[in-house]
Amino acid sequence: MLEAARALLGSILISDVGGARTAVRLIEVEAYGGGDDPASHAFRGPTLRNRSMFGPPGTFYVYRSYGVHWCANVVAGLEGTPAAVLLRAGEPVQGREVMEERRGRPDHLTDGPGKLCRALALTGEHDGTSVWEGPVRLTEGDAPPGVVAASSRIGVTRGGDLPWRLVLRTGWR
DNA sequence: CGGTGGATTCTCT
């Protein structure tokens, strides 16, 4: 599980949504388990909302947070084994102008789960799509992860104790 | 069938 999250660090997330191409390099992710992880949406079993988490690996799980934002995950567990990696933050590598326009700001474009989705125009429409075949794709980054720091997960009301938040060292936090 | 709360973000004080 943590290996999957670690592998995602440094990967390039490409979005062709809306006709414009935007891409970021992932620098922060969080791992979530299944029935044994109280913080996971899949803790209580499959539901309409989290059904994507129970799909095959390489599936996007996008959900609405606080009724306002979108948060994107990549399913990492085997089919039937709910486990996903939340994409928390990245750094723009392509289409920065488009992101600025979508965000309405010149900075802090992709330094949060909700911001990341908005910058890439990720919405619930992409929930359940493949990370290799859909309008939003994931490719291996050319830059191998440097120093990876692990810490507790953020914003979680239950089970925030597990050090499953992984950050690529870029001089942040 | 209605209340509730969330893996957040922005704005104002």
Place this chain on the structure above:
DNA sequence: GAGAATCCACCGA
């Protein structure tokens, strides 16, 4: 630093 915004699936009755 605190509080609002804002939607809908889930939970309990």
